[in-house]
Amino acid sequence: MAHDNPHSDDPHHAHAHLPPDPALRVKALETILTKRGLVDPAALDEIIDIYQNKIGPQNGARVVAKAWSDPEFKARLLADADQVLREMDIYGRQGEHMVVVENTPETHNMVVCTLCSCYPWPVLGIPPAWYKSDAYRARAVREPRKVLADFGVTLPEGTKVRVWDSTAEVRYLVLPMRPEGSDGLDEAALAALVNRDSMVGTALTSFPEGTV
Amino acid sequence: MSRVHDMGGRFGDGPVEVDAKDAPVFKEDWHGRALALTLASAGLGQWNIDTSRHMRERLSPQDYTAFSYYEKWLAGVAGLLVETGVLSAHDLQSPESDAEAHPLADRALTADRVATVLASGGPADRPSDVAPQFKPGDKVRTVAHAGNRFVDGGHTRLPSYAAGVEGEVVLYHGTHVFPDRSAHGLGEAPEPLYAVAFPATSLWVIAEDDGDEVVLDLWQSYLEPAT
Numbered sequence: 001m002a003h004d005n006p007h008s009d010d011p012h013h014a015h016a017h018l019p020p021d022p023a024l025r026v027k028a029l030e031t032i033l034t035k036r037g038l039v040d041p042a043a044l045d046e047i048i049d050i051y052q053n054k055i056g057p058q059n060g061a062r063v064v065a066k067a068w069s070d071p072e073f074k075a076r077l078l079a080d081a082d083q084v085l086r087e088m089d090i091y092g093r094q095g096e097h098m099v100v101v102e103n104t105p106e107t108h109n110m111v112v113c114t115l116c117s118c119y120p121w122p123v124l125g126i127p128p129a130w131y132k133s134d135a136y137r138a139r140a141v142r143e144p145r146k147v148l149a150d151f152g153v154t155l156p157e158g159t160k161v162r163v164w165d166s167t168a169e170v171r172y173l174v175l176p177m178r179p180e181g182s183d184g185l186d187e188a189a190l191a192a193l194v195n196r197d198s199m200v201g202t203a204l205t206s207f208p209e210g211t212v
Numbered sequence: 213m214s215r216v217h218d219m220g221g222r223f224g225d226g227p228v229e230v231d232a233k234d235a236p237v238f239k240e241d242w243h244g245r246a247l248a249l250t251l252a253s254a255g256l257g258q259w260n261i262d263t264s265r266h267m268r269e270r271l272s273p274q275d276y277t278a279f280s281y282y283e284k285w286l287a288g289v290a291g292l293l294v295e296t297g298v299l300s301a302h303d304l305q306s307p308e309s310d311a312e313a314h315p316l317a318d319r320a321l322t323a324d325r326v327a328t329v330l331a332s333g334g335p336a337d338r339p340s341d342v343a344p345q346f347k348p349g350d351k352v353r354t355v356a357h358a359g360n361r362f363v364d365g366g367h368t369r370l371p372s373y374a375a376g377v378e379g380e381v382v383l384y385h386g387t388h389v390f391p392d393r394s395a396h397g398l399g400e401a402p403e404p405l406y407a408v409a410f411p412a413t414s415l416w417v418i419a420e421d422d423g424d425e426v427v428l429d430l431w432q433s434y435l436e437p438a439t
Contacts, residue, residue: 026242033253043326046327048248130230165427
């Protein structure tokens, strides 16, 4: 394979100078960078802790539940998501320019990044493996309905699909439809119904959860 | 003329393997470490997000296909460190050797600054003197070939599947850094950015459903007025 015989002046083969096992490769790189004072291992622990435990789809679920509960909030969210999310203290890396797109009986929205793995981190966290997979990246734009079928989702007859390919620094969040029968629920109970995939557009929401 | 990462519309990938609902954020410990190393190294300020994407895209098709997601990130950050001269290939080969503090060490991201740095983000919108040529509702056509106009084989964010296609502007995002220049040290060259909707029937030989659409964010340089 190409990375077994690197050209030493080829930066895109630089990885070939590191050990072949990826876990050891990370460790080697961390060791080198730490020794030179370029990386603080405690800062790495902190980054991992934040994305593992603090920033995740619970943020997006809070936004969706509020939009389902408050029509004025929803209107502002759809018109200027950046402003509204900042008011909720949701902002940061990979979510600097946000647009929220609303699912309706007429239109189902779905988000992909065919060129890499762009994803709205501050509202959804780090993307799941399927979102970054070749199969999803390749197929979501050409056959979104067959991709939805892989997730067990069938759209009602007459619903059109709009796929958003995240080619710039704008990040998209899908506002799923509020499930029928959820009328009496407060925001916290509604937030519990909102699953991550429904905010990417590869799942629907239901009440009680799991009935779709 | 495309690269391997430009896979939108490609046939043959098989079903999407959906993760278990309770799948951990990082399946292996080294995944989180690779992500964190990448973010911390970017904090040294020697490259930008466009350079960084382009480095991953320049992996050979064999490596790009064979590598798992975070292996691509690792290869990317190793490549960037060497290309920008932060480290040498020799440094990478000798992790156990003694080393002196690096001239960039005072820029290292410290644990106490992590939360603030991640929360402050890195917006891509910039003031620009390039006037918007289009507005929502306008019909536009993408340029005939997806590719960097400044550097042969360079970075671009117009996917091949959407080249030479007619669509309609649905959103104007303001003026954003232009990756085709920014990835190559040619300045940020901010220009108008639009969301453009394309009918599935215009993009694909056989559309899955006639009413469906794909929307892409496209810079003004990728667009011409539709005639």
